[in-house]
Amino acid sequence: MIYLxxxxxxxxxxxxxxxxxxxxxxxxxxxSDRTLWFTHAQLADMVAVSESTPGPIGVNMATYVGFLTGGRAGGAAGGVLGAVVATVGLITPSIIVILIVSAFLQRFRDxxxxxxxxxxxxxxxxxxxLAAGVLVVKAAFLPxxxxxxxxxxxxxxxxxLLALTNAVKRTKKLHPIVFILGSAAVGIALRLAE
Amino acid sequence: MLKNLIELFLTFAKVGVMTFGGGYAMLPILQREVVENKGWATEEELADYFAIGQCTPGVIAVNTATFIGRKKDGVAGGVVATLGVVFPSIVIISLLAGVITQFSELTWVKNAFAGIRVCVCVLIFNAVWKLGKKSVVDKPTAGIFLLVAAGAILTGLSPVVFVLFAGVCGVVLRALQKKGGAAE
Structure with missing residues (x-):
């Protein structure tokens, strides 16, 4: 049962x-390595989409993976179900841990x-x-x-991009979505995938 | 009670929509919505929740939402606030993921993502750099960093193994440091 x-x-x-x-x-x-539900290249794209859309990035990535995986099993409805199941799976331990921690807040901190x-x-x-970043580098530079x-x-x-996000004063505070959209434009203009 | 929970859900759904990127981007929005507009937590409480949310497992935004919801309306509040904060993601990503999958074979989309992937590398590198400055603070933490980085790059071990290893290392190292400090 894929949803479980x-x-x-x-x-x-x-x-x-x-x-x-x-x-x-x-x-x-x-x-990805164990289930083959999605490829490393798809994962790199998910990071970009998750950074560029509203919502916390970790939640967005879970929703994305859930949608793709569920969608392959049952079309659009399966996709939405997969998105919900993956996201609820991700947040369930958080809810349990935080509810426990908040009951013992002071003792936890000390x-x-x-x-x-x-x-x-x-x-x-x-x-x-960093290690995951190495895999993203492979997918990006050596397709x-x-x-x-x-x-x-x-x-x-x-x-x-490194210079613009770290060194150039006027651009380094800009939101990541600016750089993602800029890189997409560069990719289209220079036909980077061809 | 139900009215309270609906208000909690809608407020956190709003926070979810307005958060772009990671949990860190959420802090100013929480300050405005939860502290100033609703008065559900004080500035200090929010800072505490955020700090603990960073070091407990899971997404920071989710952890913080659970904290505030629980404080306001108990366990049900914690659950409802958390569902609220993830609700926009489920709607938006479900809509987008279908579209992107459909268009992913088009040449211009492939070109766009070839550029975007390079950008993602840089964004991840920047995140590692920022986190590294806060987490690699002395020789023992540098040792853990190098060991786990090498292990994660070179072996196919599950990340769970590294998390458990590092947690135990941390407790032992801290205990040894305390002992060393007391002996001096």
């Missing part, structure tokens, strides 16, 4: 992804075990996002999988 599996996969993601929406990314790659665990979890979460297929225009675009 969707719920279970996203329940695990919601339970173990610490540090916000982007932290769900390594789990999504793991799901606990040396909790503090210690998060001291270790934060760098691990960052490292896992054919080999180094000889690298289009030199892609690293140039990346360097320009």
């Amino acid at each position: 599996r969707l719920f279970w996969e996203f329940f695990k993601t919601g339970l173990f992804a610490v540090g916000g929406g982007m932290a769900t990314l390594p789990f999504l790659y793991d799901i 606990s040396k075990y909790v503090n210690g665990a998060f001291y270790g979890l934060r760098p691990a979460s960052t490292a896992m996002i 054919a999988g080999t180094l000889s297929s690298l289009d030199w225009r892609l690293p140039v675009l990346a360097a320009a």
